[in-house]
Amino acid sequence: MKQENHLRNNLKSIRTRLGMSQQELANLAAVTRQTISGVESGLYAPSVAISLRLAKALGCQVEELFWLEHDLPQIEAVLTKPVNNLQQLRVSLARVGGQWIAYPLVGKDAFRQDMIPADGEGERLTDSNKLNVRLLDDNMDRLYNTVVIAGCSPVISLWARSTERWHPQLRVQYNFANSMRALHSLCRGETHIAGMHLYDVETGEYNTPFVRKVLVGKEAVIITLGVWEEGLMVQAGNPKQIKSITDVVEMGAAIANREVGSGSRSLLEQTLQQEKIPFQSLQGFEWIMNSHQEVGWAIASDMVDAGISTASVAIAFGLGFVPLRRSRYDLVILKEYMQEPPVQQLLSTLGHRLVHSQLQILGGYDISQIGAVVATI
Known part of the structure; x- marks a missing residue:
């Protein structure tokens, strides 16, 4: 039966995304390969029974496979x-x-x-x-070829845009979230990849202890995106000559803090505890900014004197920077997503020169271990 020109289908897109050949799908749906070819090319309109078998074989609803042009x-x-x-x-x-x-x-x-x-x-x-x-x-x-990343690093958007230039059919959706929110979003099945930079004082490890705690019963792979310098961003030229968190407190300087669950907040609290400084002694401790960019803007606008972020963000805003530590930024991916073609395509670009060149000129960002598997949970 020749397919009417107002009937549209998405059969080929879903089949190829799942890595199926026409013959493999035909075998699962108990039809001929010629039937699959005819439906995909628009030459034939399948019966209700065949439509249901195709949807079942592909693990989707009939409405995702077929629709009328005007609907x-x-x-x-x-x-x-x-x-x-x-x-x-x-x-x-x-x-x-x-x-x-x-x-x-x-x-x-x-x-x-x-x-x-x-x-x-x-x-x-x-x-x-x-x-x-x-x-x-x-x-x-476009929807089936979307990879979702949750994280807080501006580096992710650079990686995403570089990848989309190399693979125009791939769409990378970057959802902003601090490290813990990103990890919980991955656990809830809302994202393919979570980006994080959290240091565990007890073990001296980055990220892995938090992944083990949150992703209980799930298998995941942790891959390094890079190592960045974290520290105090200060006003351009560092007019107050701030060299430490202690200086900020003693001078009565104001700081912009980050929300609970962020790597920057964690670094600030750990530094205060190491130097035995009460949190409330720091002016601005309760003034919360929700991103690295917001902290940079607050300092550049003279709203505050300092804030925790990275060297690359300080450079972008033309600010001074006092390094406190080098932190590893990792990507956490559930094993079940690793074989999905869009995810594989995105991860394959970690070794591409176009991505490397964008990250290398940021400043304060080391990509010598980019793409390295840190741990398998």
Whole structure:
């Protein structure tokens, strides 16, 4: 039966994403390879029975495979966080661990610098954390080829944009989150990769102890993205001659702090404890900034005198920098995601010169061990 020109399908995209040949799918769905070829090319419209068998073989819903041209696809997705008083909301979408995940584009999450385009409009299902999402276009390939990374390092966005230039069909979605939030997001199945830089005082290890504690019962791989210099960002030229946290306290200088769960907050608290300085002695300890960029902007705007961040951020804002330690920034990936083609494609670029050149000119960032597997949990 010749397929009517208003019927569209996503069969080839889903099949190739799963690494199946036409013959392998045909065997699973109990049809001929010619049937698969005919449906993918638009020559044939499958029967209801064949459509159901194809959906079952591919582990998806029929609506994800076929739709009418004048009806954009609709999918069911899991909402990553509650959104008050909004029944209709703009969302970004990605396929993580066999299910659709919806990231609400609300408040700061709706922007990087410019407003982020939405993939769809979601309508919340009653008493549920799930949405019915009406897609804004029928380019399902872009959604299936999306890798989601949660983290706080500006390096991630550089890596993502460099990768997209090398692999134009790949989309990297960077969701801002501090180290602990990123790790918990990975644990909840909301992201493919979590970026983190947390130091464990008891073991003297970076990141691995926290991964073991949070990802109980899950297998993961920890891969190094780089080692950066962390320390005190100060005003340009360091006019107050700040050389340590103790100097900040003794001078009564004001500092911008970070939220609980961030690597920068952890470094500040550990330094204060080592120097036996009460937290409340530090002016601005309760003044919370939610990113490295916000801390840099607060210092550059003369709102505060100092803040914890990295040498590369200090250079970007033209600020002074007092190093405190070198910290390893790692990527944590569940083993079940390692073989997914979009994830493999992204990780393969860690060895690419285009990525290296972007990271090398940042300053204060060592990529000599980039791509090295630190641990397998």
